[in-house]
Amino acid sequence: MLSNQVDRYGIPLPKIDWRVSEQEVETIKATAKCLGQELSRLRIGKPAIGPWIEQDQGLPPHFLDIAHPIGTTRMSNSQDSGVVDESCEVHGTQGLFAAGSSVFPTSGHANPTQMIVALAIRLADTLKGRSGK
Secondary structure, eight states: OEEEEEOTTSOEEEOOOOOOOHHHHHHHHHHHHHHHHHHHHTTSOOOOOOHHHHTTOOOOTTOOOOSOOOOTTOBOSSTTTOSBOTTSBBTTOTTOBOOSGGGOSSOOSSOOHHHHHHHHHHHHHHHHHHHTO
């Protein structure tokens, strides 16, 4: 979203509201434990699991998840809760589109490449249809 601060040109600076929910924390723990059990069962070895997982603690303050920034131009039915509509067109600005993982309304932990390609193809079809070709 945009903050109240502006850059030297008067353009509002971005404000990132990044949170990890309890469901995500529990999913990380369950995945790590399941993977550890399966690797042990297969006698491949036991992965190093963070103490916060082994001791069933909360997310540590130094936890980082920065591989795929997603949702900065979020897709939504309304400009009150997002930047682009379902066609990736910026709300209130006809002909301006955003494509990429920035339009994802939510994200997972896996690589987003295939979904980005699918959205790009859908946007190309939309633009092709609008151009009459």
